[in-house]
Amino acid sequence: MKGCPKCGRTVPADANTCPYCDYQFARIEQVYKKAAQKEVKKIDKYSGMIKRLVAINFDMLLMILVFIGILLLFNVNIGKNTELIDILFPGIITLIIYFFYSTILEGSSLQGTFGQKLAKIKVTDDAGYELGFSLSLKRNLAKILNVLTLGIGYIALVFTKKKQSLADYVSDTYVENSILEYNTKLVYANVFLRLIAFIIDIVVFYLIYLVINFGVDYIFNHYTIDLNKDLFIKVFFTLIVIVGLIYMDTNKGTFGKQLMGYKVADLNGNSIGVVKAFFRLIMLTFEVLLLPVGIIYCLATPTKQTFKDLITHTVVIKNL
Numbered sequence: 001m002k003g004c005p006k007c008g009r010t011v012p013a014d015a016n017t018c019p020y021c022d023y024q025f026a027r028i029e030q031v032y033k034k035a036a037q038k039e040v041k042k043i044d045k046y047s048g049m050i051k052r053l054v055a056i057n058f059d060m061l062l063m064i065l066v067f068i069g070i071l072l073l074f075n076v077n078i079g080k081n082t083e084l085i086d087i088l089f090p091g092i093i094t095l096i097i098y099f100f101y102s103t104i105l106e107g108s109s110l111q112g113t114f115g116q117k118l119a120k121i122k123v124t125d126d127a128g129y130e131l132g133f134s135l136s137l138k139r140n141l142a143k144i145l146n147v148l149t150l151g152i153g154y155i156a157l158v159f160t161k162k163k164q165s166l167a168d169y170v171s172d173t174y175v176e177n178s179i180l181e182y183n184t185k186l187v188y189a190n191v192f193l194r195l196i197a198f199i200i201d202i203v204v205f206y207l208i209y210l211v212i213n214f215g216v217d218y219i220f221n222h223y224t225i226d227l228n229k230d231l232f233i234k235v236f237f238t239l240i241v242i243v244g245l246i247y248m249d250t251n252k253g254t255f256g257k258q259l260m261g262y263k264v265a266d267l268n269g270n271s272i273g274v275v276k277a278f279f280r281l282i283m284l285t286f287e288v289l290l291l292p293v294g295i296i297y298c299l300a301t302p303t304k305q306t307f308k309d310l311i312t313h314t315v316v317i318k319n320l
Helices: 025-037 049-073 084-107 114-118 132-148 152-158 166-171 191-222 229-249 255-260 274-289 291-300 307-312
Strands: 040-042 121-124 174-177 181-183 262-266 314-318
Touching: 049 084, 049 114, 049 121, 049 152, 049 291, 084 114, 084 132, 114 121, 114 307, 132 152, 132 166, 152 166, 191 229, 191 255, 191 262, 191 291, 229 274, 255 262, 262 274, 274 307, 307 314
Parallel strands: none
Antiparallel strands: 040 181, 121 174, 262 314
């Protein structure tokens, strides 16, 4: 005999459906099976230096774009004849924007800048809640101490129990990991093997480009086609890359990943869909710009995720 979890009545042990409430016992078996497939491991509550550096680097990239925009707005041309005074004012405006960008977002319900959200960290008060504008203002003003101490105030977080920098200590704030556990059932990809897989994919697509170039040259030389040959090659190759990468990411993985024995999956280890694969491809552009930082972050996290993985909620795992 066994009990029905819905109505609580006793039913025969071999019953698949409760005769009193029509509960399907297969449901509870699926729950137990799913729980057995996902084993989690705890992560340290407080964020270390590497994740913070990754967040800062991403925010700096955003501020560089802002700085370039301000230069264009004030019609400042960067060249050999550019003087310091020409970029001083745009630089000051960019610093002011960064200060309020950091202050407002860290004090809001987001509990962090876009870089901090990307690195899966958040800024909290001593109770774990959002700072509010006044405390966030105090924290960002205190960051000047990290600069005045030539970075020693920042390095201090390595030696403190709760990983506080001098600015954190003065403002009584903390930087915590947003995600405190990960699935240990999955075998996450080795960072260096992922890099090798990436290089292999570049070589493969370059060879495909050479084949396309040869084929188009042959066709254009033997037939009269009223099209721009170079533009046609670029467009056709781009379409091949986009369709190819999306198809491979939703199946067994790219050529390089297959050779390394890896595949792309969601956080539970399941195959990803076309939409997520397409979004992941778009995010690859930003990852190429931040390649060194992305690799460093990949080394620092147990799930070995790069920027595009974090944004699209995907992982690269062993294809068992």
